[in-house]
Amino acid sequence: MEVFKADVAIVGAGGTGLRAAIAVAEADPSLKVALVSKVYPMRSHTVAAEGGAAGVVQDHDSLEYHFNDTVGGGDWLCDQDVVEYFVAHCTEELTQLEHWGCPWSRKPDGHINVRAFGGMKIERTWFAADTSGFHMLHTLFQTSIKYPSIKRFDEYFCVDLVVEDGRCQGVVVIEVATGRLTFIQAKAVIMATGGAGRVFRENTNGGIVTGDGMALAYRHGVPLRDLEFMQYHPTCMPGTGLLFTEACRGEGGFLLNKDGYRFLQDYGLGPAEDKPRNKYMELGPRDRISQAIWHEEKKGRTISTPYGEVVHLDLRHLGERKLRERLPLIYELAEEYMDIDPAHSPIPVRPGIHYTMGGIYAKLNTETPLPGLYAAGECAGNGVHGANRLGSNSLVDIIVFGKLAGVEAAKFSKSTQFSNPAALETQAKAVQERAIGLVTKTGGKEKHSVLRREMGKSMENGCGIYRTAAEMQATCDKLGELRERYKNLDVEDKSNVWNNDWLGALEVGYLLQVAEVVAHSALNRKESRGAHQRLDGYEQRDDANYLKHTLAYCTGDGPPRIEYQDVVITKSKPGTRAYGAAGDKAEQERKKEAGHG
Amino acid sequence: MADTTKTIEIEVLRYRPEQDKEPFFQTYTVPFEDDWSVLQGLQYIKDDLDGTLSFRWSCRMAICGSCGMMIDGKPRLACRTFLRHYHPNKLRVGPLEHFPIERDLVVVVEDFIRKLESIKPYIIPKEPRKLEQGEYLQTPAQLEQFRQFSGCINCMLCYAACPQYGLDSKFTGPGVLALMHRYNADSRDGGRGERMALGHSEEGFWGCTAVTYCSEVCPKDVDPANAINQNKMGSAIDYFLRFVAPRGAGK
Numbered sequence: 001m002e003v004f005k006a007d008v009a010i011v012g013a014g015g016t017g018l019r020a021a022i023a024v025a026e027a028d029p030s031l032k033v034a035l036v037s038k039v040y041p042m043r044s045h046t047v048a049a050e051g052g053a054a055g056v057v058q059d060h061d062s063l064e065y066h067f068n069d070t071v072g073g074g075d076w077l078c079d080q081d082v083v084e085y086f087v088a089h090c091t092e093e094l095t096q097l098e099h100w101g102c103p104w105s106r107k108p109d110g111h112i113n114v115r116a117f118g119g120m121k122i123e124r125t126w127f128a129a130d131t132s133g134f135h136m137l138h139t140l141f142q143t144s145i146k147y148p149s150i151k152r153f154d155e156y157f158c159v160d161l162v163v164e165d166g167r168c169q170g171v172v173v174i175e176v177a178t179g180r181l182t183f184i185q186a187k188a189v190i191m192a193t194g195g196a197g198r199v200f201r202e203n204t205n206g207g208i209v210t211g212d213g214m215a216l217a218y219r220h221g222v223p224l225r226d227l228e229f230m231q232y233h234p235t236c237m238p239g240t241g242l243l244f245t246e247a248c249r250g251e252g253g254f255l256l257n258k259d260g261y262r263f264l265q266d267y268g269l270g271p272a273e274d275k276p277r278n279k280y281m282e283l284g285p286r287d288r289i290s291q292a293i294w295h296e297e298k299k300g301r302t303i304s305t306p307y308g309e310v311v312h313l314d315l316r317h318l319g320e321r322k323l324r325e326r327l328p329l330i331y332e333l334a335e336e337y338m339d340i341d342p343a344h345s346p347i348p349v350r351p352g353i354h355y356t357m358g359g360i361y362a363k364l365n366t367e368t369p370l371p372g373l374y375a376a377g378e379c380a381g382n383g384v385h386g387a388n389r390l391g392s393n394s395l396v397d398i399i400v401f402g403k404l405a406g407v408e409a410a411k412f413s414k415s416t417q418f419s420n421p422a423a424l425e426t427q428a429k430a431v432q433e434r435a436i437g438l439v440t441k442t443g444g445k446e447k448h449s450v451l452r453r454e455m456g457k458s459m460e461n462g463c464g465i466y467r468t469a470a471e472m473q474a475t476c477d478k479l480g481e482l483r484e485r486y487k488n489l490d491v492e493d494k495s496n497v498w499n500n501d502w503l504g505a506l507e508v509g510y511l512l513q514v515a516e517v518v519a520h521s522a523l524n525r526k527e528s529r530g531a532h533q534r535l536d537g538y539e540q541r542d543d544a545n546y547l548k549h550t551l552a553y554c555t556g557d558g559p560p561r562i563e564y565q566d567v568v569i570t571k572s573k574p575g576t577r578a579y580g581a582a583g584d585k586a587e588q589e590r591k592k593e594a595g596h597g
Numbered sequence: 598m599a600d601t602t603k604t605i606e607i608e609v610l611r612y613r614p615e616q617d618k619e620p621f622f623q624t625y626t627v628p629f630e631d632d633w634s635v636l637q638g639l640q641y642i643k644d645d646l647d648g649t650l651s652f653r654w655s656c657r658m659a660i661c662g663s664c665g666m667m668i669d670g671k672p673r674l675a676c677r678t679f680l681r682h683y684h685p686n687k688l689r690v691g692p693l694e695h696f697p698i699e700r701d702l703v704v705v706v707e708d709f710i711r712k713l714e715s716i717k718p719y720i721i722p723k724e725p726r727k728l729e730q731g732e733y734l735q736t737p738a739q740l741e742q743f744r745q746f747s748g749c750i751n752c753m754l755c756y757a758a759c760p761q762y763g764l765d766s767k768f769t770g771p772g773v774l775a776l777m778h779r780y781n782a783d784s785r786d787g788g789r790g791e792r793m794a795l796g797h798s799e800e801g802f803w804g805c806t807a808v809t810y811c812s813e814v815c816p817k818d819v820d821p822a823n824a825i826n827q828n829k830m831g832s833a834i835d836y837f838l839r840f841v842a843p844r845g846a847g848k
Contacts, residue, residue, distance in 0.1 A: 039653075040710065042751050043661045098732040101720040101783060103740060103747050110734030134660055135747065142718040142776075154710070177699060206655035239632065242658045306630075333658060336677055337632070449644035492648035495615050498700040501648040 001432060002182045003421060006034035006151070007413040008406070009171055009184045011158045011213055012192035013037035014044030015133070015398035016377030016405070018140035019093075020190050023406025025147035031410055034184045036153040036173055038208060038503070041141045045194055045206045046398065049133025050245035050329060052125035053395035055091035057114060061122035063087045068572065070393060073119040073285050074357075074386020075530035075541065076574035077226065077549070077567060082364045082384045084570060086393075086400055093399040094126050102139040103128050105326075115326075116250040117392045119285035119579070121278055125392040130245050130329045133395055140399075156182070157503050158212060160431040161189065161373070162424050163220050167416075168372035169424055172431040176503065179496030181435065183428035185421055187413035188372050190405045191217060195356035195378040197230075198507075199515040200463075201456030203353035204236055204243040213379040215510035217360045218517065222368050223551040223563070225381030226358030227514065228522035229531045231389055232290035232465050236352030237337060238307035244330055244349055246391040248313055249282035251326050255289070256312040256346060257301040263311070267292040269580040284579045287388040287531045290351040294465045305348060312346035319343060351465060355394060357385045357531065358521075361551060366405040372416070374409050376401035383549065383568070387530020439502050444490030448501075448508040451482050451489075455508075455515050458482075463522050468536040472523040479516045480559065486512055517552040517560050524562045525550060543574050604628045605680050606687035607638055609650060612698050620698065622689070623647075629680045635690065636664055636675040639702075652702035659816055662750035665757070666702050667691040672757035672814045693757040695766070709753055712769050716777045716795060721788030739784040746779035746824050748817045755811035755821050761804055768804040769795065771811035771821035777801075778824035781831075793835065802828040 008024050010017045013035050021035045037044065056066050066087040071078045098104055098112070105113045105127050117125040128135040144150055156173040162183065163169065170185040196211030197203040218224050234255070235244040249255070252275070257263040262281065265272045269284040269292070276283055293311055296302050302309035315323060315330075320343035323331050327342075334342045359381035366374045366382065376382070377398040384397055455478075462475025486509060493501035527542035528534050547567050552560035578586040604626050612620035625646050627638045636654055643650050653663040657676045664675040669689055680688070696704035726733060755771040756762050762770045769777075777796055781789040795801050802825050809822040 039655060039661075039663065040706070040751075043653075043655050043663050045656065045661075047661045047750075048656045048658060092728055095728050095732050099720070099722070099726060099728070099785075101780070101785065103744055104732075106735055106737050106740055108737060110736045110739070112732050131660065131748070134750070138747075138749075138751075142713075143720075145714050145717075146719050177705075206657065206661060208655045239630075240657060329660070336659070337634075447644075447648070449648070453644075495613055495649075497614055498651045498703050500651050501643075504648075 001425065001429060002180070003425065004034060004182055004184045005032070005418060006184055006186045007031040008188045008190065008409045009034040009036060009186035010190045010192055011036050011171060012044070012194060012379070013041035013152070014192065014194055014377070015046035015137055015140060015395070016402035017190070017192035018144050019399045019402030020192055020376065020406035020409070021150045022140070022144055022147060023403040024410045025149045027407055027410040028414070029147070029149050031149060031413060033150045034153060034186065035150055036156050036158055036171065036184065038155065038157040038176065040154050041152070042138055044137060045209050046133045046137040048204070048206060048243065049395050050130045050243060051117060051247035051250065052115060052127030052132045052392045053094055053136070054117065054120065054124050054392040055094040055126055055396060056087070056124050057091060057112060058122060058124065061124055065121050066090070066124065069120050070390060071386065071572045072577055073390040074388055075577055076547065076572070077386035077529060079364070079383030079568040080570040080572060081568050082382050085364055086384050086397070089400045090396040093396060093403060097136060097139055097399065100139050100143045102135050105129060115247060116276055116278055116283055117390070118246050118249065118283050119279060119390040120392070123278070125250065127247065130247055130327045136395060157506070158216065159435045159506060161216050161220055162427050162431070163370065164424055164427065165419065166371060168370050169419060172428050174435065174503070176498060179499055181432045183425060185418060185424060187416050187418060188374065188409035190409050191360055191373065191375040191379050192377050192402065192405070193379045196511065196514045197353045197356060199455060199511050199518060200230070200353035200459045202236070202241040202460065204233055204241050210507040210511050211514035212507065212510045213375065214360055215513040217368065217370070217373065217375065218513060218554045220370060221554065222370050222373065223361045223553050224358060224517045225361040225549050225551055226521070227356070227381070227518045227552060228525055228550060229357035229387050230353055230463065230518060231286055231355035231357060231531050232351040233286055233354035234289040234293055234351050235313050235349040237333065238305055238310050238348055238350050240337070241352035242333060242337065243354065244313055244333065244347060245327070246286070248315055248327060248330055249276070251322065252276045252318055253282060254314040255282055256314050257296050258303045259301065263296050263301065264289065264292055267295065268578065268582050271581060279583055280580045285388055285390060288579065290465050291533060293351055303348065308350055310348040310350045313349045314346040315342045316344060316346065355389055357387065357389050365408050366401055367408060372412065374405045376405035387532060435506070438489065438505055439491045439494055439499070444488050446485045446488050446490060448489060448505040451486060452508050452511065455479065455482055455512060459515055459518065463519055466533050466535050467522055468534065469523065472519060475519045476516070476523055476559065479512065479519055482512055483516065520560050520562060521550045521552050547574060602628070603684065605638070605684050607642070608687060608689045609642070609702070610691040611650070611701055613700055631681045633680050634676050635668055635678045635680060635688070638680050639675060639690070651700050660750060662752035665693050665752040665754050667694055667757065672754035674752060674754070674816050677816060693753060695757050695759070695763040706753065708766055709756060709773070712773045713751070713776065716769070716773055717788055717792055718776050718780060720780065720783065720786050721791060723785060723787030733785045735784050742784070743779045743782040746775045746782065746819055749775055749819045750817055752816065754814045754816065758810040758814040760808055761806050767800050769800050771825065774802060774828070775819055775821035775824040778828055793832070796828055797832050797835065802832055
């Protein structure tokens with residue numbers, strides 16, 4: 001088996017992985033970086049992020065406001081030390097992207113322009129029209145080409161970590177074009193593999209978003225944290241789940257029910273006004289808006305379509321010119337995929353799974369409990385997003401913590417030595433045999449595409465916008481059944497070259513494991529908070545018992561073991577989470593209380 | 598639910614180098630909905646009819662650039678091409694032209710990637726700037742000088758459309774030349790001189806024979822033909838300036 005030695009191996013070359021690679025290269029150009037990605041870097045799912053990235057720039061804005069929005073938006077499940085670091089570094093990292101050429105939209109005077117976004121008190125979302133993630137990803141990819149120490153492994157699929165002497169010492173990868181396996185021996189490994197939205201059926205995510213890094217870390221004893229918090233984005237295309245950015249509402253779009261009524265005013269987000277107002281109505285947070293759509297459906301005030309109940313995203317009043325300038329991709333999606341001209345007709349939308357708030361447990365400095373293993377970006381559960389992420393916080397998460405992971409992993413790699421490769425190679429060969437065994441074994445009956453569909457459907461039934469114990473339990477049972485059936489898999493394609501039947505089977509293995517953690521973490525959390533909402537007697541947030549992170553540990557061939565861990569509170573005591581006029585009132589009360597204290 | 602009885606025949610090019618001597622077409626009958634893309638048709642084949650068919654895809658929304666292929670002879674993104682536009686006729690799907698076939702609908706793209714890497718596709722600052730100094734000022738008009746050319750999703754449809762690239766793959770090709778222009782035209786950048794050594798050559802802008810089919814097939818209106826044309830002009834001016842101005846002044 002081929003062996004490649006790297007000081008730092010990075011799995012995933014989206015925004016996080018690329019930013020981390022550049023950080024290692026800048027920290028010390030003599031450090032060899034192996035940047036592994038199962039797709040060419042510019043295909044990574046960062047590419048699909050639309051609306052923008054948050055960083056305080058306006059004089060009347062402050063880091064404290066960004067902190068408060070993020071912590072309140074996360075329903076106080078955020079680790080506040082992590083959020084403090086985060087908000088303090090967003091603008092610097094966005095400026096770095098600007099220096100590298102990212103074509104951010106500008107004000108007439110040449111300064112960065114910012115737009116409003118949900119749950120943000122002041123406009124602070126930097127944007128490049130409505131293809132912000134695309135531009136950030138391409139800027140990072142193209143900039144990474146400058147650094148000769150970054151050795152890319154494009155279209156290499158990671159099958160496992162190699163852990164020896166209690167630390168992570170490399171990864172085993174499959175070259176997609178040939179089916180050959182390589183052992184990348186590394187002093188430090190960074191997981192940057194993105195989310196796991198594909199555990200659900202209807203989602204905004206690309207086909208590659210299959211939780212690979214989460215499952216791999218989990219198998220090696222690293223807990224997955226807070227995975228019950230899966231974000232539903234309120235405005236997705238019925239059927240495919242493709243995303244209509246929150247920037248549609250940031251620019252002034254309305255959400256209407258079947259009577260043309262701006263229903264969000266009935267859900268504590270009002271009053272309704274003609275002009276968008278931050279943290280009111282359509283500029284509320286994603287969890288609350290998705291929940292409101294669910295209630296409208298129950299009240300019979302949504303519109304029936306072949307792909308389920310929908311509400312209308314109305315952009316007509318913004319006019320064609322503004323839509324073409326600010327939301328060109330949205331225009332294209334509506335026209336090409338739905339045959340709708342958004343300047344003349346409202347767009348039917350429904351909530352779809354969008355983002356994985358939890359992930360691989362990582363501390364503020366991105367290290368995981370497994371020495372030598374770091375995690376950043378959507379695959380990480382570092383507590384920055386809490387129970388609900390605010391729009392435009394993830395595109396900064398990936399660069400702020402991507403960079404930090406690079407710096408930390410570089411430091412760690414310099415403090416350690418390559419160990420004797422013999423023991424590692426024995427392990428790597430065992431990994432190889434297991435991976436190849438999935439293809440060569442005969443007598444299996446199950447198709448991975450069937451398991452994937454059954455999983456997605458079951459997750460939607462049990463772990464949707466609102467949850468009950470009975471439904472979650474049914475999903476847990478179903479996932480247990482799928483885990484057993486996975487052992488009886490039959491991979492139809494037996495070839496070596498570009499066998500993505502094989503890789504698809506491996507991905508379903510990752511997905512099933514992550515799905516089981518989501519479902520069990522959800523079932524165990526007996527309260528409602530952020531994106532985790534229950535209807536079975538646990539409708540309220542319960543800080544006395546659940547102001548805690550979920551930690552899910554792998555037990556081998558069975559469901560996870562669930563533990564809990566305190567949330568880090570530095571300066572924001574958990575309070576009432578409210579938006580609209582009620583939000584203003586709650587803020588005044590907090591101020592008054594703080595004044596008295 | 599929508600009508601599911603409609604079906605369409607999709608002929609897909611198959612080639613598995615380990616077992617097939619040469620490529621051949623295999624026909625699949627696919628039930629479909631009116632809003633289904635060609636990609637959804639291929640996914641149906643992969644999931645339900647034949648797990649051995651290989652193709653690249655990810656985002657489904659015409660932004661990741663993975664699923665470029667020949668659809669009834671035209672380079673197109675499978676995710677943004679719809680089956681209803683071909684029904685009731687059948688439809689033929691093959692790998693992107695002008696690239697070696699790796700397997701089925703997957704082509705070898707290393708040549709494109711090497712070319713992209715070769716043109717210094719990053720800012721070479723005109724005036725280096727520290728982070729503490731904040732962002733470079735760039736007016737909307739300055740942004741407009743290169744914005745269109747920064748929209749390339751690297752789907753390579755323009756390479757499949759380019760007769761010159763088909764004849765001689767040494768030609769840098771439309772997408773990468775548009776990217777070169779994107780950086781040259783950026784007000785923050787001072788690297789034009791470094792990049793134009795290649796730009797001036799036969800493999801660069803002058804290799805283009807101005808067919809402009811590249812711009813026609815571009816799903817993102819990047820208009821590489823326009824980028825190339827502007828540089829032929831710039832390249833010619835640079836050439837003449839060499840005779841009248843001191844070395845380097847033409848940059």
